[in-house]
Each structure stands twice: as structure tokens, then as C-alpha cells.
Amino acid sequence: MSSDRSGTDVSDEQLLTLFAGYGVDHDTAAHLRGRLTRQLLVNQCASCGHWHHPPRPVCPECWSFEVTARPVAGTGTIHLAVFLHQGPPAPGVDYSTPYPLVTVELDEQPGLRFSATVVGSANEDIAIGRRVRLDWIERDDVPVPVFRLEDAA
Amino acid sequence: MITSRNPLRDRVAIAGAATTGFVAANTARSQASLAAEACIKVLRECGLGAEDVDGICGSAPSAPHVQAMLGIPEVTWFANPAIPFVNHLAAAVSAVASGLCETVLAYHAAYRLPWNTGSAWKDPFRRDSGVGPKPLNRQPDSVAGSVGYTAWASRYLHEFGTPREHFGYVAVNDRTNAAANPAAALRTPLTMEDYLGARMVRWPLCLYDMDIAVDGADAFIITTAERARDLPNPPVLVDAVALGMTDKNDEDQAPGLEAHGQQVTVRALKAKSDFWIEDCDVYFPYDGFTIITLNWIENAGWCGRGEAGDFLKQHWDAASNRVLIDGRIPINPHGGSLSEGGTQGSGHLREAVHQLQGLAGERQVADAQRAIVTAGGFFFNAQGVTLHRG
Numbered sequence: 001m002s003s004d005r006s007g008t009d010v011s012d013e014q015l016l017t018l019f020a021g022y023g024v025d026h027d028t029a030a031h032l033r034g035r036l037t038r039q040l041l042v043n044q045c046a047s048c049g050h051w052h053h054p055p056r057p058v059c060p061e062c063w064s065f066e067v068t069a070r071p072v073a074g075t076g077t078i079h080l081a082v083f084l085h086q087g088p089p090a091p092g093v094d095y096s097t098p099y100p101l102v103t104v105e106l107d108e109q110p111g112l113r114f115s116a117t118v119v120g121s122a123n124e125d126i127a128i129g130r131r132v133r134l135d136w137i138e139r140d141d142v143p144v145p146v147f148r149l150e151d152a153a
Numbered sequence: 154m155i156t157s158r159n160p161l162r163d164r165v166a167i168a169g170a171a172t173t174g175f176v177a178a179n180t181a182r183s184q185a186s187l188a189a190e191a192c193i194k195v196l197r198e199c200g201l202g203a204e205d206v207d208g209i210c211g212s213a214p215s216a217p218h219v220q221a222m223l224g225i226p227e228v229t230w231f232a233n234p235a236i237p238f239v240n241h242l243a244a245a246v247s248a249v250a251s252g253l254c255e256t257v258l259a260y261h262a263a264y265r266l267p268w269n270t271g272s273a274w275k276d277p278f279r280r281d282s283g284v285g286p287k288p289l290n291r292q293p294d295s296v297a298g299s300v301g302y303t304a305w306a307s308r309y310l311h312e313f314g315t316p317r318e319h320f321g322y323v324a325v326n327d328r329t330n331a332a333a334n335p336a337a338a339l340r341t342p343l344t345m346e347d348y349l350g351a352r353m354v355r356w357p358l359c360l361y362d363m364d365i366a367v368d369g370a371d372a373f374i375i376t377t378a379e380r381a382r383d384l385p386n387p388p389v390l391v392d393a394v395a396l397g398m399t400d401k402n403d404e405d406q407a408p409g410l411e412a413h414g415q416q417v418t419v420r421a422l423k424a425k426s427d428f429w430i431e432d433c434d435v436y437f438p439y440d441g442f443t444i445i446t447l448n449w450i451e452n453a454g455w456c457g458r459g460e461a462g463d464f465l466k467q468h469w470d471a472a473s474n475r476v477l478i479d480g481r482i483p484i485n486p487h488g489g490s491l492s493e494g495g496t497q498g499s500g501h502l503r504e505a506v507h508q509l510q511g512l513a514g515e516r517q518v519a520d521a522q523r524a525i526v527t528a529g530g531f532f533f534n535a536q537g538v539t540l541h542r543g
Contacts (some may be wrong), residue, residue: 042534053404080296080405082305083356087293098356100292103405115296115304115405128311144294150410 010036018142028054030069038136038143040114041069072114074134075150076104081128085152091139100126105145114145119134121149127150154296155417159393159425161250166381166388166543168374170506171195174336175369175494179265179276182368184314185214188262189222191372192510196258197385199374208254208375210245211261212236213282219260230254237439238371238498239536243394255376261451262370268364282369299363299442301337301404302493302530306444308521309410310357310458316356316453319462321348325489327440331488333516334504338494339365340472356479362443371503378543388543389509392428396536397422404532415452416534418527426539428523431453435508435518436482437501437526440489443464449527450484492533498528502538509542 010033011060014025019032031054043050045059046066058065093099093114098121103115118126119137131150136143155416171194173187180187188211196202201222208230209216216231217409223361230253234240265273269278274280298303309315325345331337343361351359374384381388397418399407407413423429428435430453438449447461455478456464465484470477476484485502487493505524507513511522527537 017244053406060400079308082300082303083298083353084293084300085353085355087355090293093293098353101294101296101300101304102297111401111408112408113405116294128307 019070023049025098027057034069034071035143035145038146039071040134042072042108042114043067044070050113051106051111053114072106072108072147073105076106076114078102078128078130078132078147079105081126082114083123087126098123102126102132104132114135116145116147119146119148125149131144155424156530157424160373161246162392162395162425162427163390164378165391166314166378166394167383167391167502167506167540168376168384169195169199169386169436170371170503172336172371172472172500173369174504175263175338175367175496177265177338177365177367177486177494179273179279181241181367183278184262184264184282185218185222187264187368187370188214188260188372192219192223192258194376195372198386200525201256201374201384205257205347206256208245208248208257209255210248210259211235211302212241212432213262213264219258222449223257225258225456226374228254230255230257237499237536238496238502239394239526239538240396240530242373242375242391242502242538243396243536245373246394250376251375251489255380257375257535258372259375260370260372261496263367263494263496263499265368267402269495272365290504296405298404300355301532302366302444303358303528304404305407305410305531306357306362306442309444309447312410317349318345319447320362321345322465322469323440323443323446324348324464326475327485327489327491327493328518329473330483331492333514334487334493335514336367336369336541337488337492338365339492343492358442358444359492364441364490364495365492367496369494369496371496371499373503373506377541385510387505387510389540390543391517392541393422393425394536394538395425397421398533398535402532405415407532410448410531411458413531414529415448415527415531418477418535418537419452420452421524422537422539428539428541430525432480433523433525434521435486435505436478436484437489437523437524437528438484438487438528439501439528440445440491441495441497441530443491446484446489448531453527457475467472475511481518483518486513486518498526498536503522503528504541509540
């Protein structure tokens with residue numbers, strides 16, 4: 001059912017319910033709507049082209065308010081890597097195998113980073129410097145962005 | 154930008170500091186009760202009554218709550234800053250220096266909160282409590298808050314190839330120091346073997362890399378230097394204060410370990426202060442996570458980047474099983490956040506005051522004249538103060 005849900009058809013009230021706890025507001029809504037159609041949207045400035053994340057209402061480089069949530073390629077390099085032996089409860093997350101959480105430097109711009117888990121690889125293979133690409137899983141009927149190692153089997 | 158302007162220097166004093174002491178267990182008390190005990194204690198030690206206070210500063214309970222609770226008749230200034238505690242000190246010092254008020258009662262109640270210990274969740278009367286904004290994003294894919302420090306600890310190990318023992322020196326030093334502090338929550342000795350064998354919480358940081366959730370409170374009297382000289386204990390003069398921050402202050406967007414709030418704090422303090430580490434008698438780097446302490450030691454200039462662990466090893470005093478820089482300067486002699494208790498910096502400031510007043514008991518550094526407190530972490534909470542005996 002959730003795969004039929006178009007991000008644009010979801011009302012503001014529904015968005016708030018689907019992303020309870022994410023801090024849904026006028027600045028973050030476009031990014032979160034993008035997730036519903038499995039698109040990773042990051043704010044880019046229409047005036048100077050600078051990307052920034054998390055979403056803010058104004059470009060930090062040129063102060064233009066013409067910022068738009070736009071798709072990124074989803075490729076990048078692991079910059080930070082932690083493995084959670086405990087953490088907030090979430091469906092399908094079992095900390096008995098430490099849960100990998102990485103911050104990825106996206107290819108669009110130096111210093112532009114997005115944090116998510118890694119699926120499809122053993123923890124010992126997940127390390128700073130590894131190349132990754134974006135994928136999606138479902139959690140609570142909502143798509144969640146994840147990364148896969150680029151050269152994973 | 155950073156300027157050397159510092160008109161507040163030596164005009165404001167910390168006239169007293171007091172604590173309830175800390176326990177790593179749920180007390181059957183409210184946060185307000187703990188704050189009240191510390192506030193009353195510091196007022197009595199300074200020979201002051203409720204009518205002598207005209208400013209109040211603390212996070213939780215709020216300043217209005219504390220004023221009503223203690224029957225402080227009138228104030229002309231109050232504030233409820235976010236943690237860590239140098240935020241409170243900065244606000245209070247500014248208020249006194251500018252004349253918005255003359256004598257501030259500043260307090261911080263550390264409280265075991267339901268989201269940092271499972272046992273605290275079992276006390277229903279704690280569920281609405283806090284010492285700051287509640288974590289917004291309780292899902293496992295967020296690097297906000299505590300996870301962010303762990304993430305940058307992974308980067309530290311990656312960049313410098315340091316062994317985990319380097320984090321362990323911070324933990325063992327704190328625990329040894331806490332043994333001499335009756336106010337500390339954890340006073341049983343900790344060995345490096347204990348550290349390396351401890352349960353991993355978020356790799357690469359383990360149980361002993363994280364501050365300990367406690368119940369307890371500290372309170373301070375901050376007033377003019379003139380007024381403080383008429384009070385019973387030696388005044389501690391505020392030399393310089395800085396709250397350093399950069400624009401890339403989201404945990405995962407910080408450019409690197411070489412460019413966050415700590416570097417700004419240090420540069421600002423050095424620009425404003427009369428002294429720095431070469432003239433300091435006791436040093437208080439924050440230790441909410443051990444990675445923070447290693448970074449402060451490097452950023453303060455005690456050693457180069459990636460060298461803090463080797464520095465601690467080199468200055469380790471085997472006889473006392475703790476760090477004594479150049480054989481004389483202790484680091485967090487009260488036991489810090491890891492062993493006295495997670496006080497969000499109030500414990501560090503309180504011990505600095507007591508050291509400079511000569512009131513630190515068996516922990517007293519002989520003839521301590523100058524102290525540096527560098528509180529908080531990396532992103533939006535790096536801050537520091539330089540203090541000297543009046």
C-alpha cells in the first residue's frame with residue numbers, strides 16, 4: 001500500500017503522522033515528502049547552486065530564499081561510522097547485531113553529508129573511506145533511506 | 154570573528170560555590186528539591202539571605218520556580234539558558250558587569266532523565282523532567298546528540314590510528330580523582346583493563362567513555378568584585394569567558410575535528426585573557442565523552458592534533474595513578490563528568506572555584522592561583538572561562 005502513496009498526495013496532517021518525531025515543519029516537509037516516493041531530496045540554492053543539509057529556509061552561502069529540495073545521486077564516501085549496541089526502539093532494528101550508522105559525504109559537493117544506516121554488508125566491511133550508493137527500505141510503512149557498499153557482493 | 158574586547162575582566166567575581174553531592178541512583182526527590190538544597194547552602198556559606206539576591210539563573214527548574222520556591226522577594230534580572238553551564242556563567246557575569254543586577258544566584262540540578270537511563274524511566278515522576286530541550290528525533294538513523302560524539306570518535310581513530318587506551322586514560326584519571334572527592338558518585342578504582350573490557354555502547358565508545366547520570370545540584374553566587382571582597386570566602390575573579398561556535402554546527406556537517414566550536418573558544422579566550430595554559434594551575438576540560446577531552450587538550454595547545462593520548466601517558470603520575478601535567482597540574486581533580494557525575498559543566502566550575510578559594514580539601518592544588526575551564530563539546534556547546542584568585 002505504501003508503495004502506491006504519492007508524496008504529493010499526502011496531506012500535511014498525514015505527513016506529520018507518518019514522520020512523527022522527525023520535526024516536520026515548513027522547512028523539512030519537502031525532504032520528507034520526497035522520501036515517500038523514494039527520492040532523496042536535498043536543498044539546493046537556485047541562485048548560486050550551493051547545496052545544504054539539513055533543510056533550512058535560506059541559502060547559507062548567498063542568503064537567497066530560492067532554495068529547492070532537489071534529488072541527489074545518492075553516491076558518496078563514508079566519512080563517519082558508528083555501530084549502535086543500543087539505541088531507540090524501532091521496528092526491525094535489533095541491536096544484538098550492532099546497528100551501523102554512517103555519515104556519507106555526498107558526491108554533489110564537498111562537506112555535504114547525509115546520515116543513514118548501511119544494509120547488505122557485514123559490519124566488519126563498513127568503514128570510513130568506503131564508497132556507497134543510496135537504496136531504500138520500509139519501516140512502519142514509510143520508506144527509509146539507507147546505503148549499500150558500492151562494491152558489495 | 155573574534156575580538157580582544159573584554160571590559161568585564163576582573164569586575165565580576167564568583168563569591169561562593171556549593172554542592173549537594175551526587176549519586177548514580179534515583180533519589181526520591183525532585184529536580185527542584187536538589188536545586189533548592191544547593192542554593193540554600195551557597196547562600197548560607199556566603200552569609201547572604203534571600204533579600205540579597207537580585208538575579209537568578211538556571212535551566213531546570215526555571216528561574217521563576219526557584220524564586221518562588223526560595224521566597225526571593227525581588228529580582229531585576231533572570232535567565233533560563235540551555236546547558237552546558239558556562240552558558241549560565243556567561244549570562245550571569247554579563248548581567249552583573251552591565252548592572253542589570255548585582256548578585257546572581259546561579260544553579261544547576263543534574264537529574265537522572267528517563268531517556269538516559271532505563272531505571273530513571275521507572276520513576277514516573279521523572280518523565281516530564283529535563284535539563285534542556287528533549288531529544289526530538291528518537292530514531293536510530295540520527296547522529297544528533299550523543300551519537301554525534303561517537304561518530305567523530307570514529308573519525309579520530311581513523312585519522313590518527315590511536316588505540317582505544319587513549320580514551321581510557323581520561324576515564325581512569327577521572328575515577329582516581331573522584332576517589333578523593335566525597336561529592337562524587339563513582340569512587341571505586343577503575344583500571345585500564347576494566348576500561349578495555351567494558352560493555353560497548355556505541356562503537357567505538359564504551360560504558361566508561363560516557364558521563365554518568367546522577368541526581369545532585371551545584372549552586373553559585375556571582376556578584377561584583379567589590380561586593381565579593383566583603384563576603385566570607387576569597388573571591389574568584391572572572392578573567393574571560395567565551396561561547397565558541399561555527400556555522401557548520403550540525404553534528405554530521407562539521408567540517409572536521411580541526412574546525413568546530415572548541416577552536417573558536419580557545420582563540421577567543423587567548424585573545425581576551427591575561428593568561429593561558431603555561432600559567433594555569435589546574436585544568437578542567439569537559440569529559441561528557443572521552444573524545445571531547447582529548448580534543449580539548451589538543452585544541453587548548455597542550456599538544457598537537459592526535460597526540461592527546463600520548464600526552465596523558467607521558468604526564469601520567471604512576472604513584473597516584475592519574476595525570477599531573479609537568480608533575481603539578483591535575484586534570485579534572487573532582488572526577489569530572491565520568492566519575493563525579495554528569496553535571497553538564499557545573500561540577501567543573503564548582504571545583505575550579507573551590508581550588509582557587511583554597512577550599513578543595515584533600516584535592517587542593519598547592520597555592521592554586523589560576524584555572525581554565527573548557528566546558529561542552531564540539532558543535533553548539535563549546536565554551537570556556539579563565540578564572541583567577543582575587
